[in-house]
Amino acid sequence: MNAMTDRYETLLPLKAEARNLSFYYGNFQALKNINMPIYEKKVTSLIGPSGCGKSTYLRCFNRMHDLYPGNRYEGAIDFHPDHTDLLSKKVDPIEVRMRISMVFQKPNPFPKSIYENVAYGLRVRGENARSVIDDKVEAALRGAALWGEVKDRLKELGANLSGGQQQRLCIARALATDPELMLFDEPTSALDPIATASIEELITELKERVTILIVTHNMQQAARISDYTAYMYIGEMVEFGVTDQIFIKPKRKETEDYITGRFG
Amino acid sequence: MSEPSARLKKDLTRHVKERVIEAILFLAAFVSVFTTTAIVYILVSESWVFFQHVPLGDFLFDTQWTPLFDDAHYGIMVLLSGTITSSLVALLVAIPLGTIIAIYLSEFAPFAVREIAKPFLELLGGIPTIIYGYFALLFLTPLLQKVYPDLPGFNLLSAGIVMGIMIIPYVASLSEDAMRAVPMALREGSYATGATRLQTALWVVVPSAISGIASAYILGVSRAVGETMILAVAGGMQPNLTFNPAEPGATITSFIVQVALGDLPHGSIGYQTIFAAGLTLMLLTLVFNLIGYYMRKKYREAY
Ligand SMILES: Nc1ncnc2c1ncn2[C@@H]1O[C@H](COP(=O)(O)OP(=O)(O)OP(=O)(O)O)[C@@H](O)[C@H]1O
Ligand SMILES: [Mg+2]
Numbered sequence A: 001m002n003a004m005t006d007r008y009e010t011l012l013p014l015k016a017e018a019r020n021l022s023f024y025y026g027n028f029q030a031l032k033n034i035n036m037p038i039y040e041k042k043v044t045s046l047i048g049p050s051g052c053g054k055s056t057y058l059r060c061f062n063r064m065h066d067l068y069p070g071n072r073y074e075g076a077i078d079f080h081p082d083h084t085d086l087l088s089k090k091v092d093p094i095e096v097r098m099r100i101s102m103v104f105q106k107p108n109p110f111p112k113s114i115y116e117n118v119a120y121g122l123r124v125r126g127e128n129a130r131s132v133i134d135d136k137v138e139a140a141l142r143g144a145a146l147w148g149e150v151k152d153r154l155k156e157l158g159a160n161l162s163g164g165q166q167q168r169l170c171i172a173r174a175l176a177t178d179p180e181l182m183l184f185d186e187p188t189s190a191l192d193p194i195a196t197a198s199i200e201e202l203i204t205e206l207k208e209r210v211t212i213l214i215v216t217h218n219m220q221q222a223a224r225i226s227d228y229t230a231y232m233y234i235g236e237m238v239e240f241g242v243t244d245q246i247f248i249k250p251k252r253k254e255t256e257d258y259i260t261g262r263f264g
Numbered sequence B: 001m002s003e004p005s006a007r008l009k010k011d012l013t014r015h016v017k018e019r020v021i022e023a024i025l026f027l028a029a030f031v032s033v034f035t036t037t038a039i040v041y042i043l044v045s046e047s048w049v050f051f052q053h054v055p056l057g058d059f060l061f062d063t064q065w066t067p068l069f070d071d072a073h074y075g076i077m078v079l080l081s082g083t084i085t086s087s088l089v090a091l092l093v094a095i096p097l098g099t100i101i102a103i104y105l106s107e108f109a110p111f112a113v114r115e116i117a118k119p120f121l122e123l124l125g126g127i128p129t130i131i132y133g134y135f136a137l138l139f140l141t142p143l144l145q146k147v148y149p150d151l152p153g154f155n156l157l158s159a160g161i162v163m164g165i166m167i168i169p170y171v172a173s174l175s176e177d178a179m180r181a182v183p184m185a186l187r188e189g190s191y192a193t194g195a196t197r198l199q200t201a202l203w204v205v206v207p208s209a210i211s212g213i214a215s216a217y218i219l220g221v222s223r224a225v226g227e228t229m230i231l232a233v234a235g236g237m238q239p240n241l242t243f244n245p246a247e248p249g250a251t252i253t254s255f256i257v258q259v260a261l262g263d264l265p266h267g268s269i270g271y272q273t274i275f276a277a278g279l280t281l282m283l284l285t286l287v288f289n290l291i292g293y294y295m296r297k298k299y300r301e302a303y
Helices: A003-007 A054-061 A093-099 A114-124 A130-143 A163-175 A193-206 A219-225 A243-248 A253-259 B012-053 B056-061 B076-108 B111-125 B129-147 B156-180 B184-192 B197-208 B210-226 B229-234 B252-261 B269-299
Strands: A014-025 A028-039 A043-047 A071-079 A100-103 A181-185 A211-215 A228-233 A236-242
Touching (some): A014 A054, A028 A054, A028 A211, A043 A054, A054 A071, A054 A100, A054 A181, A093 A100, A100 A163, A130 A163, A130 A193, A163 B184, A193 A219, A219 A243, A228 A243, A228 A253, A236 A243, B076 B111, B076 B156, B076 B197, B076 B210, B076 B252, B129 B229, B197 B210, B210 B269
Parallel strands (some): A043 A211, A043 A228
Antiparallel strands (some): A014 A028, A014 A071
């Protein structure tokens, strides 16, 4: 579709593509002219030092920045198969979020039952048929590897679960609506190694069905779960490539320094 | 052991200063606790005298309240019905409107609107209630009489509605505080699923803030039950066992002002009634406060 695809020497289908994307919090430019493809049904991870703009970038995809006054996007994020710029003024952010779901850094279950937490996105879409919701809730909980642990306590408050379970509940919530792209913002940073491992495994399974873009501070995690990795530094996309290549033979010196811990 | 070095030695002035501050703080706390205890003591002991003359059964179940007549009856139900009716009218006004205002201010209003509306609301809460009373009597009642010509000049409806208007700022302001305290992360979680503002407000923010909102309502109830001047001015002070707001009626509070301002001799049984009535009022408020406490505990930290 454009030169970008050739540059990475791949014929994989694109799910989305940032083109000359810049972002401003008021006068502060947090993203600088980012170009990056997101390949369909692959896991792409974003790494980089704290404050470099990973969350800011991620939150452009579901137009989260629209919630706060003074934020401004420049450039485009093409979304496929629609060939539509997600950032266009004519695009409804609610419709965007209907297709692109998000899992946050800190588990944020609603003060509702486990069942209602997962059903939330369905209810938002006007789904009221009990049998449909039942099925989708179960499927999402299975998808999030939580069904076995909660199937007998669906009526309990989501907040009663452990941290790792809460995060999987949030994944189930994000999964229940059959998203095409899932955004994860450091989903395991608040979890212990075992809970982290189960979520990593989950993400690897999920990519059969959805495209995943994940922010992580954990280099091993990026290496373990992602197909593509992007290194960001102070609002810029320094390097993007196949994960193995980024970790073994990065093209840029800055990337190598960061990955090997010689950074700063 | 030798004398501690000058740098480690107790600083006497600091020590004294702290002691003085402690004493002042204690005194302040003591005064408020003492006053409350004294009030309860007086209410209970004076009511005790009252109940020496009037059996508790009569007080609770008699359907007439005529303590100032020769043929005296002391049925508190009569006053209670006025209190309940006027409070219900007030809450029917204050709770829906107060909640809607709170949702609007917390979730929808642009920053500038909220900055103007909040102080304005608080101003509304600062208007002396006697002014609301005259507003009910001289403005609202005539207005209502245009619609219902049979409405008496003094009635619980008009007093109740105005009382509701008076309570709106409390309900709105406290509910809004509770909603704004809901972490942004929960709202973002909702928006991220594709929810609209209204869905987010009603399905996530309000349930998350429910304990604070419930306390706002309970405070509204306490205000309504304890409100005096509006009812004394616009409700008509006739004891009337009714739940029809379109009638005049006396409430516990308006009866108490009536007697307190009248020329009954202190110590007479007629005068003693106000303590029994006051005790009833206090117990009523206590019940609501306990409900509020229980609700806060039950729903605390839902997020
Ligand atoms: N709401 C905001 N208003 C103004 N500046 C912001 C805002 N949020 C983030 N920033 C700034 O934008 C830059 C990028 O922040 P961002 O949160 O995207 O970083 P990050 O890479 O996700 O960092 P971390 O790894 O610590 O989460 C930072 O300099 C930050 O201070
Ligand atoms: Mg971040």
